[in-house]
Amino acid sequence: ALEGFSGKRAEAEGSQPLAELKLVPRMALTLWVEARDGDPRGKKAGSSPSLQLRVVSPEQLLNELLRRLYEERQQLERMARDEDDLARELASQGEEALRRGPATQRDVAKVVARAAEHVERVVVEMISNQILDQTNWNRLREQVVAALEGVGSEELTRALQAAEAAQVAQASEPEALPQLSQDAADAARAVALRLREIVERMGRIEELAEVVAQLKRIIRKQRELLDKTRKERGQ
Incomplete structure (x- = not known):
């Protein structure tokens, strides 16, 4: 909206069929x-x-979508390592870890939430372009997107609460610090464990998607060869 605009506004929607343009890859x-x-x-x-x-081919689009999934997987692996590092430092009651624990958990929660959104976008693109199949779409949504959302609402919420409790104890309850710091460390390890489980699932799904794509390429080439043979025989 334009700042200070007082005139009438109008919205319009429309669609333009692209099939008639006969677009081809490249x-x-x-x-x-x-x-x-x-x-x-x-x-x-x-x-x-x-x-x-x-305009790209289905194979090119799939490769791009798999690349995006791989990038999200790498980011989640980094978050799991960060959680492991934080857990070790919290277990030893490191002052720096106690100070930055809550902020670290908030940062990880943001990354995990973004990863869930990005993977969901990949699934939407797969569906709209009919890349792979319903089984793979469901796997990504159930085993990755929903799982990441669960980490955010469960493990990361508990990890943040534990980190905040340890931080408070550092300043005002030194007698409770050993136990609360250990609780925060255990919660961080739980986050790392869940993230690694999701990362492993993503890797398996990506590998399966690549196999499916390869099979589709082989089938398409066989059909093209068969069509060519039929045309040659018909001449």
Whole structure:
């Protein structure tokens, strides 16, 4: 919305079938929107910035989506290592770990939430482009997206509460610090364990997706070869 704008606003939706354009991989498609008003005092027109899209093959798109999943998996592996490091320091009642424990757990929670969102976007793209199949989509949603959301609402929530309790004890309850610090360490280890379980599942799903994609490529090539053979025989 324009700041200070007091005129009328209008919204419009529409669709443009792309099949008739007969786009093929390696072609580019540029999209933009133009609008004109009906002001009798003087019609005005405007256009949006252009958006250029590159047409890719199903295999290229799958490779890109698998690359995104791999990046999320790497990020989650780093978070698991951070949780392990924090757990070791908390177990020894390290002052720095006690000080930054709550902030670390909040940061990890943000990364985990973003990872769940990014994986869900990958699934949506797979569905809209009919990449892989329902079984793989369900696996990603149930074993990765839902699992990451569960870590955020359960293990990470407990880890944050434990880290905050240990931080308070450091300042005002030194007699309770050993137990509370150990509790915070155990909670951090629980987060690391759950993240590694999810990372392992992601790896298996990615490997399975690559196998499925390879089988589809083989089947497509066989069909193309069969069609070519039939045409040659018909000549």
